[in-house]
Amino acid sequence: MSDHKKKPTPTSVLIELEPKFEQNAPAALANTQLRRNMGKATQTIRAKRANVVSELSDWEELREAGRAIKAFTLEHLDEQLIQLEAAVQKAGGHVHWAQDAAEANRIITGLVQAHEAREVIKIKSLTTDEIKLNAALADAGITAVETDLAELIIQLAGEHSSHILVPAIHKNRAEIREIFMRTLGVRELSDQPKELAAVARTHLRRKFLSTKVAISGANFAVAETGTVCIVESEGNGRMCLTLPQVLISVMGIEKLIPTFRDFEVFLQLLPRSSTGERMNPYTSLWTGVTPGDGPQEFHLVLLDNGRTDVLADQIGRQTLNCIRCSACLNICPVYERTGGHAYGSVYPGPIGAILTPQLVGVEHAGSLPYASSLCGACYEVCPVKINIPEVLIHLRGEVVRQKQDEGGIRAALDPENVAFKTLAKVFSSRTAYERAQSLGKVGQWPLQHEGYIKSLPGLLGGWTATRDMPTIPEQTFREWWEERTKA
Amino acid sequence: MSTTRERILQRIQTALHDGAPTGRLVAEQPTTEPVLRDYRQRDEAPRADIIDRFIERVTEYKAIVRRVEEDQLAAAIAEALAARGVERLVISADLPEAWLPASITLLRDAGDLSYETLGSSHGVLTGCALGIAQTGTLVLDHGALQGRRAISLVPDYHLCIVHAAQIVGLLPEAMPQLEAAVRAGRPITFISGPSATSDIELNRVEGVHGPRTLEVLVVI
Ligand code: SF4
Numbered sequence: 230m231s232d233h234k235k236k237p238t239p240t241s242v243l244i245e246l247e248p249k250f251e252q253n254a255p256a257a258l259a260n261t262q263l264r265r266n267m268g269k270a271t272q273t274i275r276a277k278r279a280n281v282v283s284e285l286s287d288w289e290e291l292r293e294a295g296r297a298i299k300a301f302t303l304e305h306l307d308e309q310l311i312q313l314e315a316a317v318q319k320a321g322g323h324v325h326w327a328q329d330a331a332e333a334n335r336i337i338t339g340l341v342q343a344h345e346a347r348e349v350i351k352i353k354s355l356t357t358d359e360i361k362l363n364a365a366l367a368d369a370g371i372t373a374v375e376t377d378l379a380e381l382i383i384q385l386a387g388e389h390s391s392h393i394l395v396p397a398i399h400k401n402r403a404e405i406r407e408i409f410m411r412t413l414g415v416r417e418l419s420d421q422p423k424e425l426a427a428v429a430r431t432h433l434r435r436k437f438l439s440t441k442v443a444i445s446g447a448n449f450a451v452a453e454t455g456t457v458c459i460v461e462s463e464g465n466g467r468m469c470l471t472l473p474q475v476l477i478s479v480m481g482i483e484k485l486i487p488t489f490r491d492f493e494v495f496l497q498l499l500p501r502s503s504t505g506e507r508m509n510p511y512t513s514l515w516t517g518v519t520p521g522d523g524p525q526e527f528h529l530v531l532l533d534n535g536r537t538d539v540l541a542d543q544i545g546r547q548t549l550n551c552i553r554c555s556a557c558l559n560i561c562p563v564y565e566r567t568g569g570h571a572y573g574s575v576y577p578g579p580i581g582a583i584l585t586p587q588l589v590g591v592e593h594a595g596s597l598p599y600a601s602s603l604c605g606a607c608y609e610v611c612p613v614k615i616n617i618p619e620v621l622i623h624l625r626g627e628v629v630r631q632k633q634d635e636g637g638i639r640a641a642l643d644p645e646n647v648a649f650k651t652l653a654k655v656f657s658s659r660t661a662y663e664r665a666q667s668l669g670k671v672g673q674w675p676l677q678h679e680g681y682i683k684s685l686p687g688l689l690g691g692w693t694a695t696r697d698m699p700t701i702p703e704q705t706f707r708e709w710w711e712e713r714t715k716a
Numbered sequence: 717m718s719t720t721r722e723r724i725l726q727r728i729q730t731a732l733h734d735g736a737p738t739g740r741l742v743a744e745q746p747t748t749e750p751v752l753r754d755y756r757q758r759d760e761a762p763r764a765d766i767i768d769r770f771i772e773r774v775t776e777y778k779a780i781v782r783r784v785e786e787d788q789l790a791a792a793i794a795e796a797l798a799a800r801g802v803e804r805l806v807i808s809a810d811l812p813e814a815w816l817p818a819s820i821t822l823l824r825d826a827g828d829l830s831y832e833t834l835g836s837s838h839g840v841l842t843g844c845a846l847g848i849a850q851t852g853t854l855v856l857d858h859g860a861l862q863g864r865r866a867i868s869l870v871p872d873y874h875l876c877i878v879h880a881a882q883i884v885g886l887l888p889e890a891m892p893q894l895e896a897a898v899r900a901g902r903p904i905t906f907i908s909g910p911s912a913t914s915d916i917e918l919n920r921v922e923g924v925h926g927p928r929t930l931e932v933l934v935v936i
Contacts, residue, residue: 513905
């Protein structure tokens with residue numbers, strides 16, 4: 230083991246120890262129920278999103294503003310965090326810093342124990358999934374009750390989430406009915422969504438009214454004012470943020486936005502990109518503690534857990550722009566077919582394919598940057614313009630380089646390595662990318678068979694031994710889009 | 717030994733300023749670009765169209781929306797409450813008596829009503845800070861006529877009054893108006909239709925934990 234840049238890696242992000250996408254995917258592909266649910270779900274959200282996005286004539290300007298605000302935040306992250314800390318403290322809140330999952334869990338468990346609470350209520354939060362907070366609380370004898378309908382379903386089924394936004398996207402109504410009847414002791418229940426939702430309402434009401442401590446993530450936090458934001462649909466968020474006496478919110482250090490005004494950009498980008506709605510039913514903003522309204526004790530836990538490593542990589546850094554809308558998941562042809570579990574990470578889909586390896590190190594998740602056909606659709610939909618293909622290519626280069634470090638001279642001559650360097654250059658500019666696509670259309674003809682490339686020459690053959698690669702279509706998405714918008 | 721706070725800030729500074737990038741592909745330093753706000757700042761449509769749009773979009777979320785004249789407000793409130801069978805109504809301490817029918821029991825909240833009382837009421841009546849036409853959103857800044865957050869959350873029915881003059885076109889018109897409340901330490905709640913979930917096969921089901929029925933009276 231070489232010891233250069235060795236540090237404790239935040240492997241808490243991983244659900245499997247070393248996810249091997251190429252090994253997980255075939256099982257997912259063979260599960261027809263899963264594929265049917267996933268197909269229906271992603272198609273529905275895709276259509277809704279396209280519809281509400283096309284309604285805004287200034288969508289591209291909003292995306293650019295969103296990207297620029299996030300880029301600014303990241304470039305001034307130290308100052309921004311210090312400003313946030315001061316603003317939250319001034320408003321009566323407490324701020325904690327956690328370098329990794331273990332430290333965050335220790336802080337949160339300690340706070341819960343200080344209030345002698347045996348049970349806490351939770352709002353769905355990927356960040357708390359990332360640090361495996363529920364397990365840490367359970368070890369301390371504290372029960373974490375998930376209050377989002379989908380999270381509740383997943384928790385009751387004893388499974389992991391398969392989608393950032395709709396974690397139970399892989400369960401249909403009959404399966405949900407069965408889980409509720411088995412675990413909640415409901416005797417009679419139809420599979421009508423309305424009735425299923427009513428079961429959750431009754432089950433959780435008592436907990437909302439009586440639980441002392443709530444735990445949430447954060448969609449955004451404003452450096453200037455210390456205001457924290459939760460965007461949600463069901464009202465369980467408002468319940469958790471309003472009724473308990475103590476609120477603990479955990480956020481990754483990249484979730485900042487500089488000014489209150491910036492909400493005018495992100496509250497347009499996020500709901501339209503994620504649920505395909507003009508606005509989600511409920512958005513809550515709070516600033517520290519408000520006397521006479523809501524929790525009178527507020528703790529904000531700022532989590533690094535590998536993010537500063539992502540920040541240090543100038544190509545990878547843009548990954549931290551992500552506002553977790555899940556549009557890239559819904560548009561991704563690979564994700565649509567395999568579902569989220571194949572990625573073996575808390576973060577699935579295209580964003581997971583670039584975020585996970587950066588958080589845990591490519592040596593622990595080297596297969597994920599390959600879980601993509603590089604079609605570029607994720608980049609087109611991303612509301613903060615993360616160039617996911619560019620980062621994927623960059624990470625593939627890292628994977629190859631890491632193998633090289635282990636493999637000596639033979640690996641140094643690996644044509645994959647050379648190819649990725651070229652590709653990375655190509656993806657770094659739009660015109661070069663388009664030019665390469667046109668060249669690719671010509672260059673691929675000797676390999677092509679009925680629209681698929683069945684085997685690539687030489688050492689690249691390893692790629693096509695397990696999968697057919699779609700050929701580059703006659704018309705690229707970009708060409709099609711330009712033609713469409715001209716028409 | 718340094719604290720975690722110092723260590724994280726140090727790592728950020730190294731990453732941004734003199735840390736060699738872990739990727740060896742690009743060596744340029746990032747530049748800070750100014751944020752260009754050339755998205756729409758204002759809806760220039762006639763006021764009547766903006767108000768129509770607000771009503772149309774709130775209705776699309778399956779809220780009940782009605783347009784009422786100022787001098788008809790009390791009558792409209794009485795009618796809505798009667799239609800719903802409301803006998804015990806929660807209101808904030810500063811809500812004008814003149815808006816309310818004499819026949820119902822008022823649960824005036826000065827921050828002292830228990831969650832049980834709120835839960836066993838038949839509904840809540842509040843004003844709001846703003847309406848946003850583009851998204852069909854009501855914004856509560858928990859100031860005048862609105863009370864603390866719990867009163868518009870726990871009851872199962874929320875009747876909300878918005879005056880036409882409070883309705884703006886776009887979100888960028890709304891945010892500056894909310895900043896004073898935030899700086900005064902008050903929370904903000906955006907409400908776009910009744911609570912809903914799409915977690916079961918993506919079918920939107922109205923009414924999970926928040927008020928299952930939202931009714932809006934737009935005072936013209
Ligand atoms: S990468 Fe972009 S599209 Fe994907 S979840 Fe993040 S913000 Fe959304």
